[in-house]
Amino acid sequence: MRIVYVTQRLPFGPGETFVIPEIEALLSRGHELLIVPRLSAEPVVHDHVGALVARTRTLPGAFAAAGAVARALVRHPRRTAWAFWRLRRTRPHRRAFSNVVATAQGIWLAGVAGAWGADHIHAHWAHLTATLAMGASDASGIPWSFTAHRYDVVLINLLAEKLRSARFGRFIAREMLDRARPLVGPEAIERAILLHMGVPLSRPPVGDMPVRTAPVVLCPARLAPVKGHSHLLDAAARLMTRGIAFELWLAGDGPEGGAIRRRIDELGLGDRVRILGMVPHAALLRLYSERKVDCVVLPSLDLGGGLHEGISVALIEAMAHGVPTIGTRTGGLPELLHRGAGVLIPPADPDALAAALERVLGSAALRSDLARAGRRRIEEEFDVAEISAELARRFAEETVEPRTRDRPRGWRQRVRTLG
Structure with missing residues (x-):
């Protein structure tokens, strides 16, 4: 499969180390990955991520993203309008601007992902990276999913909307899944799965720990x-x-x-x-x-x-x-x-x-x-080899229901009034 991975910063900056084993495990299984960080101003500081950097495409500036939106409106007006129309549910309203920017970036990514031949788009974090991936999916028709971690669940940034739109929403801890359940309703939570982050498993240690005077x-x-x-x-x-x-x-x-x-x-x-x-x-x-x-x-x-x-x-x-x-x-x-x-x-x-x-x-x-x-x-x-295999299986699943399931009746008529 060809999978686009949307991150917050990885491979740039010091964070998201926990995502690296998952990406490496998917690569080792023969999948092709394109990594798209939402932010890329910081230097690369992680060890041994040359293979990730070589597969990274950074987001363009505001003018390039605006140009991508303008072209998309001409070529696919309904898809593009829907990508922005769904943002009307943003709460609090002050977050709307950030979601609009992320969606515009997602529409740029739709063109990149389509040209690359992507089969799936996956975002780590349920906040703005997921907004970006959702916009890319709306504009391209490529299915998408996201991994929710911790603070991003609490922010509830269109979380129900994202669950209804995505092929699945992955929660890495039962505690966060339980926290999300009353926030999004039963229909949206049906798309949620529990799948931990994993680490590579080397051979088990042999022998006892050495005895130290000062442990x-x-x-x-x-x-x-x-x-x-x-x-x-x-x-x-x-x-x-x-x-x-x-x-x-x-x-x-x-x-x-x-x-x-x-x-x-x-x-x-x-x-x-x-x-x-x-x-x-x-x-x-x-x-x-x-x-x-x-x-x-x-x-x-x-x-x-x-x-x-x-x-x-x-x-x-x-x-x-x-x-x-x-x-x-x-x-x-x-x-x-x-x-x-x-x-x-x-x-x-x-x-x-x-x-x-x-x-x-x-x-x-x-x-x-x-x-x-x-x-x-x-x-x-928590074996990353098993977890990456399960992720890949879910990436490849056929969409169970039409992707218009989350679109309210008559949405196109309402979208037309925006123009």
């Missing part, structure tokens, strides 16, 4: 409020007070970097905590494969309004390498760590976090049990 705890997370670093530092201070040997490594950067450094100094943790900064993805995975980390922890918080952890790919990667994990009962983490696949604790509770760390670091047998259970959990539902 290493790694927190691979952006330095942002939702990640809960302050509670992790408070837990580390409790461990230090109890005389427990450990090192805490923080892998990431972000807006809370200054506050975290000051807190480390206040708690006297300078000899125990290392801030690694932004660690290249390949280097992070080597820490796991070379058995240099004894435990991975993610002390995420729920800040309300949908600001919480999804199913963390950072934890999935650690579990795939047989590294024990600790996470909080927030967002999609319970779905990942349930049935003993990891240790779950309440969020914003340094005492519970300190107790969990002390228990895991103090027992080689527990670490071994957690490593095996975590690896087994990833093999069951």
